[in-house]
Amino acid sequence: MENANRLGYQEYLGLLIVSTSTVMFFDTPRQFFLLGANAAWLSVVAAVVTATVIYGIAGLALEQYPGQSFADIAVQVLGRALGSAAVLFISLYFAFVAAFTLRILSESIVTTALTNLPISVIAVVTLLFAAYAGHRGWNAIAKSCWVSLPFLALAAFIPLVLTVETWMPDILFPLLGHGAMRTLLSGAQAAGVMSDIVLAIILAGGLQKPVSPLKAGVIALALSGFLLISVVLAVSMVFPYPVAAQVTLPYYSLSRTLTIGRFLQRLEALTLLLWAFATVLKVAISAMGCVTAYAQVFGIRDRKPIILPTLSIVFALSMLPGSFFDTGHILWLWVRVCGGAVSLILPALVAVVALVRRKAAQAKGGPS
């Protein structure tokens, strides 16, 4: 069963792209407008580059340990207690990402489409899907992600291509937003927004063939970064800066402006289906990321018994915020920026310490 459930390279890549790119659908673009004003796209570039550099360091170092799970490496390097704590933190991070993505998905659907539906109904249906996906295992989730990639690309590019006529490139000026340093630094500090790429490290031990998590991770970050930058740029050219920072769901608002001639309007109904589907996958991925990291710490071979308890915790966490506003605030500041940054830095830290120790041991003539 374990062997059959191992991932191929393409599925692995598809999984990472879906996991890191769904942030563009909710209020992440708006948060970047708050950071970088009309130069929000520059902040996104800074965030993506920073995340790629940190992930690159972790990926480069961990390539020296093929076939080993991250938990094993962390325990070897930091000791049982600290190593387990590091992986548990990442597990917890994924639980929070799953919970708050679930909540923001439910709130967004209630705000935009099904106004009379209780959020708990949307949350439960999404978690039922996640439970089934978890039951089928990573391979099924990853294949679904691979199949859904063209739809994700459609979801991203329909609003971009069809709003070209309304783009006002002049409003990208002044080019530096709040100033080059402030814009880039604030963007770099928000690198945690791409930290779901840590999943590449968590899953690295479960690949069918020995493939480089570094290469797949960097490609996923580049593609997701490109999508996020494209969306933020399009929003920047359609909504003048103060408006872009006020819009609750910039991607949705962008798709509401779509019209093709006189007759084809209301295309947001189409894009809504696409982003809702991608986000449902994202919730399943994050929840399973939490389960996998947890199982690695405690050496649990059969993950199925812990799927339902994990999803129950995710559901409970998702219901904690009082409002859409609170959800967005917590998801951005505490989960993405703070939690994400720590989750991104931890593997890099573990990998660098592991490498330094190995070099030191080699210098002493010990085992490499």
Place this chain on the structure above:
Amino acid sequence: MTSHRIMAAAVLALALCTSGCGRISEVDETAFVFTITLDPGEQNRLQVGIRIPVPRLVGKIQGQAAGATTDPQSLYLTTSAQAPTIMDSIALMQTYLSRRISLEHTRSIVVAETLARADIEPLMRTLMREPQLRSTSLLFVSKGTAFRILTENRPVLEINASKYAELITYWQDVTGMIRSTQIGEFYNMMISNAMDGVIPLVAINEKVLLARKQQEREKAGGPVAPDPARAEDIQAKQEKPAPNEDAVPKRTPGSFLPGHLPRDGGNVLEFMGVAVFRKGKMVGELSGNETLALNLLTGRFKLARVTVHEPGNPNKLATTVIYPGRPTRLAVELTDGKPVLHARIVVDADIDSLESSSEMQSAVHVAELERLVAQQLHRWAESAITKTQAWQADVFGFGQKARRHFATWDEWEKFDWASHYKEAELKLEVKVNLRRTGLITGRVTTR
């Protein structure tokens, strides 16, 4: 196998959940608002009017294709309510309307001029926040009471009043004298610190309305009374000899404001010119001609007609069809912190009509006609820009070009474009290229 059956059943069950009825409301229990009007209230802060089609009647009339014989007003439910906010008014209406009011299909929103002059920013924020309303809905400013636009509107050619308003705005592509504005577009301009917004003007032609009411009274069996306006005309015609053609003032169609077009018959509504806003406050109006210039300067221009005196024959008139030649180029130069506005308009033109049979193949005549059309356009554009400079309302987007001179947002904000726009120097260039002369080129001399 069992698990596959369970999955199939689950998928079918989910499919049931996703089909229609998203808001738990049946279509035949919903009242779809087509038009909203906003007026200052007398008993409360705001008077909100709505127009809802009566589906069974609209469908029936459309099926019979006999709209002309039916009063279009009878196909709609028109009502208004006064409350502190728009949504409060809608809630108030819900206490006496049997169907659930839905704003999802609202196509037009008409704001009264008095309200527009006060400040419509709070209203725009409400409209933009409401998920039911679309940012693509059309905005209008009415001269006089907005609710009267609903009650007096009888579009003869259309059954659907919403389609009427929509179609009228499409013809900005043919006349250039009106302009359509969507809520989202206006909101963006209102919040922006580099550009201001405009909203098309609509008004009731009281003379046409009076004549229509008289006709209705006569049809209803009332005594025939002389129409005051028509009586004056008849008297004037009887007293004075037929006017000398040259003595009749030659006013271009776009020089009028809505409500005052020289015409008889047809629907009472007139769409002409735009209301100019500085942020959320209406500060002035542009005539049809100035609106044409606005469309030219903002790249929204498609086609228009310009009439000038014939070259070499000032008693006769020449009408040209103009259309975009090159994209309009706007630029702002900052000299010692003072802006200089550069605008270059290039249009192509065809001769539409010449009253005399003078030779237009002559290069001198062609150049002169090009110069006259360019002069006309220059005058309208200059007038529009000068007016908006006085109002500190940059509706042309010069500010969008000015922001290129700044590196950071804070520097740009500190510059305060509106105050600099007021004192900016204008360098305007209009070039017209006459391309075609129509099917008749000129006089053929036979000896």
